[in-house]
Amino acid sequence: MTRLAIDQLTLWITAAANEHSLDLPAYVEERTGASHRATLAALRRLVDAQWLTRSGTTRRPVFGPGALRQVARSYTLHGLMEDVVWQRDFAPHFQLPRHVARMVQHGFTELVNNAIDHSGGTSVTVSLRQTPTHAQLLVSDDGCGVFDKICDTYELTDARHAMLELSKGRLTTQPQAHTGRGLFFSSQLADVFDIHANGKAFQRRAWEGNAWKDGKGLPRQGSSIYMAMALESTRTLEQVLEQWSVDGSGIAFDQTRVMLNLVVGAGQMLDSRAQARRVAARLPQFKRAEVDFAGVTDVGHAFADELFRVFARAHQDVELVPLNMTPRIAALVQAARNA
Known part of the structure; x- marks a missing residue:
């Protein structure tokens, strides 16, 4: 048999x-x-x-x-419409809490649209699974890879720097057609969010705040993005949007957080003005920028001066808010501001 x-x-x-x-x-x-x-x-x-x-x-x-559900489908990217795929092939087969379904739909359509518009590939595979506790989404394309795409567009040389820019939000390789919200807000909706591209990977866990950490890359061409959220999550799409709006309305995306651990690798120091300028890149797009020193034990005088004196005075309409500083870093930042 x-x-x-x-x-x-x-x-x-x-x-x-x-x-x-x-x-x-x-x-x-x-x-x-x-x-x-x-x-x-x-x-x-x-x-x-x-x-x-x-x-x-x-x-x-x-x-x-049953309690376990899954749909996995592959598509040719040419002519694909993400809303049709969601409504026809996926949404009818899952029973999710209403607010979770809204977040899953948002992540699904944004990630599939990214593959359509940005990957430069020919196909995408989408898998959505429901367990008794979680919804899990995986979108994989055969394109150029998200980090390489960003590096080529913004003349960067390191996937870590591409991830730094992604983590700020409002980053797009097609500014005429996109605003750079999709991937950023999808990551904020999820409890678990992993980005894999051409052997490089970064991961975010909601219970660890906004920290992005190195992951173990998959040995494949293209991008694979995984997001999971608990069915008992109290998070909503509206709440996430509001968190990144200075006035709390959720309309404008004018607040960001810069994770300094993405500027350099483990064991390296934030010591140069070039590093500070990399941190400050595109911050004038925002009204408020939190600068998160979590995981950073020390910085150099040049870095602190360039970011908190030179940039801050040149862009007084951007509020810089340092977070998670050691006493020494706090003293250096204050000295730069007082200079």
Whole structure:
């Protein structure tokens, strides 16, 4: 008897159960070429594993999606419309709390649109999974890679510096058509957010604040972005938007936070004016910028002077707010401001 691979069935069985609740065994047999006996055995395993529910009678079973749900689809990027993909292929097959569904939809459409408009690739694979506790989204394209794209556009030489600019927000490689909100706000909505591109990776965990840390890159061409959020999350899209608006309205995106640990690698020091200018890049787009020293144990006089005296005086309409400073760093910042 042919044994169907459960891990392959779970990629499409949720949608199949919704669309073929009364004839699911026949549909699986036709799609896989498996025998009737092998199909029934696989469906029993899926019911036991909570991928499916079964009701009705022995002779007339009725199947439905279980507590575990997943849809995984691949698409050609040319002509793809992210809203159609969401509404047609994904949204009907999941039961999420309303505010979580809103955040998942936002992340889904933004990440798929990024692949369409920015990746330069030919295809994208999208997977959305629901467990009893989380919603998990993975969007992978075969394009040039998000960090390389940013480096080429902004004449940067390091994926870490590309991530620094991404983490500020309002970064786009197509300013005529985009505002640089999508990837930033998607990362803020998630409890877990990972960006992989061409062997480089960075990750953010909501319970660790806004800190971005190095991740273990995947050995593949293109970008893969993973986001997960708890179904019991109290976070909402509106609250996230409001956090990055100075007046709290959520309309303007005029507040940011710069994570200084992204400027240099572990064990290196923030010592130069060039580093300070890299931190200050694009900050005039914002009214308020929090400068987060978390994980930074010391800085040089030149760095502090360039950022908190030279830049601050040249851009007095930008409020610089240093955070998480050691006593020595706080003294250097104050000295620069008083100079």
